[in-house]
Amino acid sequence: MHTEIDFTAGVPRPGDLEVAWIHGSESAKHNTDPDIQVHAYDDHTFILRQNMAVNYEAPFMFLLFGNARAVLIDTGATASADFFPLRRVIDGLMDAWLAAHPRVGYRLLVLHTHPHGDHVAGDAQFAGRPDTVLVDAARDSAWEFFGFTDNPDDDGVAADDSEAEGHSDDDGGTVGGGGSVEPAQVDLGGRVLECWPSPGHHNAAVTFYDSYTGFLLTGDTVYPGRLYIQDWPAFVRTIDRLIVFCRTRPVTHILGCHIEMSREPGVDYPIFTTYQPDEPPLQMTVDHLREIRRAIDQAGGRPGRHVSPRFILSVEGD
Secondary structure, three states, X not given: OXXXXXXXXXXXXXXXXXXXXXXXXXXXXXXXXXXXXXXXXXXXXXEEEEOOOOOOOOOEEEEEEOOOEEEEEOOOXXXXXXXXXXXXXXHHHHHHHHHHOOOXXXXXXXXXXXXXXXXXXXXXXXXXXXXXXXXXXXXHHHHHHHOOOOOOOOOOOOEOHHHOOOEEOOOOOEEOOOOOEOOEEEEOOOOEEEEEEOOOOOOOOXXXXXXXXXXXXXXXXXXXXXXXXXOHHHHHHHHHHHHHHHOOOOOOEEEEOOOOEOOOOOOEOOOOOOEOOOOOOOOEOHHHHHHHHHHHHHHOOOOEEEEOOOOEEEEOOO
8 A cells, every 4th residue: 555645735845946957068079967967856856957968959858756657748859768868767767756655556657848859859768668658749649638629719728708808917018818728637646737738839839737846837838048939829829828827826937948048138049059058047937927928019920039038039930
């Protein structure tokens, strides 16, 4: 009989985000950092970062444990287990967790924030893994798993009519018709993630909320870097929905999957950079969401780079 862990305290559990992330080196050839950095936020929550010398994208991944199963969100930018041993690292973390919290029939679920290659490349390492469900990140597969509808008017979730008309946010930005949403739920065994579609960067993008930590996991939709916007109206609706959602839940940290900015306001590291010695923290705040909303109003959907201190809206042209 295993001991059930209480993941339902009602307020987010504080954890440790005082971490120096690996950020590449001047000579990738002589880099001595681990292929994958693992940081324990708490006993049941791990944040991983891929070494920049292995792939310049250096994406972050998230491993969350519940009573019945763990979920890995995203699988990084490199397929080869020799260069990027994600399966080995995850197996080791799960073995250690199960040694501390013994239980039978424990499973792994692999989900994604969206299907871009730097978030799904390691999927094949988990194909055939026992007691594992690997959900393809493609829109049809992901939508079926989460139970999202395929209604272009609501991006896959039901909107509350009371939020349908534009109104001002707390800092003077305009929150439009994004509406509140009824997210899908993924139960890890007492630890329930809320999930909803978040198109704009990619039409299959998904946001995850974990009430145990208060993490809002936003993939490539919100992070300290270049926010590449493929579909401007969808991106605006997604940001509006995130703001509305954050009014109803305690959000401790907004965590995307990259760091591309430097600590100098408005200055990003060039693409393909493999050395970023002056990175800001990964975590962002609800106030940063409001800053993005104000930047949206200023950009007005015009193609190009729209620079703010902590992020850049990179709007694709027609």
